[in-house]
Amino acid sequence: MKINILTLFPGMFSGFTSESIIKRAINSGSLEINIVDIRDYTFDKHNTADDTPFGGGAGMVLKAEPILKALEGIDGKVIYTSPQGVRLNQKLSNELSVEKEITIIAGHYEGIDERVIDEKVDLEISIGDFVLTGGELPAMVIADSIARLLPGVIKQDSYEQDSFYNGLLDHPHYTRPAKIGDLEVPEILLSGHHKNIELWRKKESLKRTYLRRPDLLENREFTKEEKKMLDEIKKEV
Numbered sequence: 487m488k489i490n491i492l493t494l495f496p497g498m499f500s501g502f503t504s505e506s507i508i509k510r511a512i513n514s515g516s517l518e519i520n521i522v523d524i525r526d527y528t529f530d531k532h533n534t535a536d537d538t539p540f541g542g543g544a545g546m547v548l549k550a551e552p553i554l555k556a557l558e559g560i561d562g563k564v565i566y567t568s569p570q571g572v573r574l575n576q577k578l579s580n581e582l583s584v585e586k587e588i589t590i591i592a593g594h595y596e597g598i599d600e601r602v603i604d605e606k607v608d609l610e611i612s613i614g615d616f617v618l619t620g621g622e623l624p625a626m627v628i629a630d631s632i633a634r635l636l637p638g639v640i641k642q643d644s645y646e647q648d649s650f651y652n653g654l655l656d657h658p659h660y661t662r663p664a665k666i667g668d669l670e671v672p673e674i675l676l677s678g679h680h681k682n683i684e685l686w687r688k689k690e691s692l693k694r695t696y697l698r699r700p701d702l703l704e705n706r707e708f709t710k711e712e713k714k715m716l717d718e719i720k721k722e723v
């Protein structure tokens with residue numbers, strides 16, 4: 487998959503693309519990240535990419551023409567990072583992960599000229615109800631949440647058991663050593679009994695979701711096993 491990211495601050499992405507799982511995904515060819523410097527598409531001698539807002543007021547606005555020019559010849563969905571957009575969630579990341587190519591525009595200052603949104607943007611995505619200085623971090627968040635779902639990037643059974651993928655929060659995780667002072671790992675995890683471990687994990691997952699994010703359970707179609715576990719959980723807590 488190819489993800490184009492339009493930004494005024496390309497340097498912010500150097501760590502993102504050169505470390506850990508994203509770096510591996512790029513090196514293996516599963517992911518291409520194309521950082522596009524909006525300033526390369528400016529046309530005046532000062533390379534002006536932003537200007538004061540019509541009507542007056544604080545802040546600067548990213549000019550339309552450089553962004554429109556940068557978008558020329560680019561294929562696929564165009565996303566604008568915006569606190570006013572739909573909230574990013576796992577379902578949306580899953581949907582985007584099957585696209586061949588997407589483009590994410592990172593706004594800055596007061597945002598981008600609305601005419602770019604009217605003409606070219608398919609979807610505005612927010613990463614939460616707060617305002618950041620720019621869309622670079624949201625662009626990384628969106629790209630990262632998609633990248634880990636691409637074939638060969640991480641194991642499928644690893645992301646499928648992660649929070650939200652199947653509508654529940656993940657179960658707790660432990661690693662060696664089994665004992666740290668009087669802190670012990672739940673015994674079941676040392677038993678080697680895979681079926682029981684799976685049941686324990688499922689129940690912990692349900693329990694966490696029930697206690698921390700009951701909203702996720704509201705429209706869930708429970709299996710018989712889950713219903714039984716949930717009844718037990720309600721008695722236990």
Ligand SMILES: C[S@@+](CC[C@H](N)C(=O)[O-])C[C@H]1O[C@@H](n2cnc3c(N)ncnc32)[C@H](O)[C@@H]1O
Nearest residue numbers: 567568569593596597612613617618620621624
């Ligand atoms: C300071 S913000 C502009 C906020 C805009 N004036 C508003 O109130 O809706 C600058 C840029 O950061 C990005 N941004 C800020 N908060 C965001 C969020 N919660 N989700 C996605 N993008 C965000 C957007 O690209 C935005 O254009």
